Amino acid sequence: MxxxxxxxxxxxxxxxxxxxxxxxxxxxxxxxxxxxxxxxxxxxxxxxxxxxxxxxxxxxxxxxxxxxxxxxxxxxxxxxxxxxxxxxxxxxxxxxxxxxxxxxxxxxxxxxxxxxxxxxxxxxxxxxxxxxxxxxxxxxxxxxxxQLLGGKYRDKVRIYCDTTMSQDPQEYARRMQERVDAGYTSLKMDIGINLIEDVEGALVNAEFWKNQPGGLSGWNSIPGSYANTEHPFTRVQVTEKGIDKLMEYIDVMRSKIGYEIPMGTDHWGHFGVNEAIKLARAAEPYNLAYMEDLIPWTYTDQWRKITESTTTPTQTGEDIYMLNGGFKELIDKQAVNVIHPDPVGCGGLLETKKIGDYAQQHGIPMQLHHASSPVSFFGAVHAAAATENFLWLEHHFVDTPWYDDLVTGIEKPIVQDGYVPVPEKPGIGVELNEEVVKEHMDPExxxxxxxxxxxxxxxxxxxxx
The missing domain is CATH 3.30.390.10 (Enolase-like, N-terminal domain)
Structure with missing residues (x-):
């Protein structure tokens, strides 16, 4: 009985x-x-x-x-x-x-x-x-x-945030320190050859691109411009003087915020494998958390060459769609040290978890890219909570004062001491604040x-x- x-x-x-x-x-x-x-x-x-x-x-x-x-x-x-x-x-x-x-x-x-x-x-x-x-x-x-994704590994999700760029290294470092003072425990800075394009003797073949439509801007829709020419084909090179000037930004930043804070870098510019290796090796003394998107993600073997040539961690993935669309080959070949899917582009929340789980089987951690609205931001929070090898989730709109107001149903501010509590309400856990959305929406x-x-x-x- x-x-x-x-x-x-x-x-x-x-x-x-x-x-x-x-x-x-x-x-x-x-x-x-x-x-x-x-x-x-x-x-x-x-x-x-x-x-x-x-x-x-x-x-x-x-x-x-x-x-x-x-x-x-x-x-x-x-x-x-x-x-x-x-x-x-x-x-x-x-x-x-x-x-x-x-x-x-x-x-x-x-x-x-x-x-x-x-x-x-x-x-x-x-x-x-x-x-x-x-x-x-x-x-x-x-x-x-x-819970639908299998349950959670964590009650709060760690955030990393971007910092607005400045040509002045000291001003750039001051802005980074403001992020630390606000409670963020992981940071990222954009640092690239556009910062040194006017420094004489810093770059090779840059004048050619500066005289083309769009110049050295990395963001335009002009066919054949620097922005739309894949990295290996610009033939831009960075001289020793140029490398020293770029490292000055990182040196001043580290001197300001110290070494406890994980710091990643992005948007270095369009150049080939050899320049990427030179920069990654030069950055080794500063213990960066990663150097992101040094070349297009599609060049898996070139990524592996960069990764094997330096102790500076490498990272890519925000533009890859689905596990089998490109992540699997990068992971199988150990071509990068960190994978970086965007849940708003890689296929969604379950696909994000599948990518993370597969990377974990091969000893690779996952960081999440995000630069969209709070709706998918909280979707990404759920995917991050449900995936064991997750590191950090990007917050791209730290300097947009009404970003948090776009949604309701959660405690404000959204980011608290560098973390986001995982919502316990049904679904994603937030609803749109319709009045605020209407105030800022695209009227067209x-x-x-x-x-x-x-x-x-x-x-x-x-x-x-």
Whole structure:
């Protein structure tokens, strides 16, 4: 009798656990909707999940970021972002593929739409829809998204932040110290050859590009410009004098903030492998946390050459779409020391976790890029909480005073002493502050205006015959 009671107790314990500790990615049932239904048998529901249907998809745009809203036949909506500076139509063209479907079947719908994503900003539509689906699934079952991804490894997520650039090294270091004083425990600085383009004898072949349309700017849409010529093909070189001037910025920065704070660098410029190696070796005494995107991520073997030539850690990945789209080869070849997906472009929240899990199997940590709205920022917080080898998540809008006001439902400020508490509310855990969004939105797009022109698919999408 005593053994029987013990058995009943054990069964009741397992039954009452609900979804605690169960990973949606690891269960063997056919679709996420069935997995969620099984795992949340005893969880209080906020809707009727099995009857949930997608009825509409609309967009608005704030901070260069298209925000999507997926509507349902019940009183819940889901939100997600297309990656910053991405085209909102990347998401709208997916609408006809998901109308009438149950948003809780996240994996099923992801397989339907994932073929329409690609690298860079072109992964933003799929990633935004996937995030909004998780938001809906969490709301439908009354649980936070991290729980649907398998549970959390941490209660708060560590943040790294950018710092606005200055030509004056001392002023740049002062701005970095302000970040430390604000409680941030991990930083990143943009430092590149644009800082020394007017220093005589610092660069080779720079004058050629300065005299072309767009000059040495890394950000324009001019075909054939420096900004749109891949690094190995500019033939820009950095002289010893140029290297010394660039290292001065890092030296002054380290002298100001010390060595306890992890410090990464980004946007070095467009040049080839040899220059990257020279700069990485020169930076070794300063113990950088990483040097990011020294060359395009596509050149895996060249990345491995850089990584094996220096003790300065290397990092790339913000423009890669999906694990099998490029991360797997970088990881398999040990081509970089840190991988750097953006959940708003790499395929979404579950794909981010898959990338991190695969990297962990190969001894590589994961840092998350993010420069979009607070909606996907909190989506990234859930992915970070659910992935063991996570390091830091980027906060790109530290200097935008109304960034935190775009969402409600969480304690403010969003970042507290360099960390973000993981939301415990259903779904992503935040809702849009509609008045603030309307105040700062792109008026040409409007506020979630109807999009009936995107209701019908006009193509045959199957990839095989």
């Amino acid at each position: 005593k053994d029987k009671k013990k058995g009943n107790s054990r069964r009741n314990f397992l039954k009452n656990m609900g979804i605690g500790g169960l990973s949606m990615a690891g269960m063997s049932m056919p679709f996420i909707g069935d997995q969620v239904a099984y795992a949340t048998q005893n969880v209080k529901r906020n809707s009727s999940p099995s009857d949930l249907k997608i009825t509409d998809l609309r967009v608005t745009r704030v901070l260069r970021t298209p925000i999507i809203r997926i509507y349902t036949n019940q009183d819940i909506v889901g939100h997600g972002d297309v990656r910053d500076i991405g085209d909102y139509r990347y998401a709208l063209m997916l609408k006809s593929r998901i109308l009438g479907e149950n948003p809780c079947n996240v994996e099923k719908l992801f397989k339907l739409i994932s073929q329409f994503g690609h690298h860079g900003r072109q992964g933003g539509g799929v990633s935004g829809v996937e995030t909004a689906l998780w938001d809906l699934a969490g709301k439908a079952y009354g649980v936070p998204v991290y 797009i409007g506020f979630f205006e109807p999009t009936p022109e995107w209701d019908e698919s006009q193509s045959w999408d199957r990839l095989w015959s």
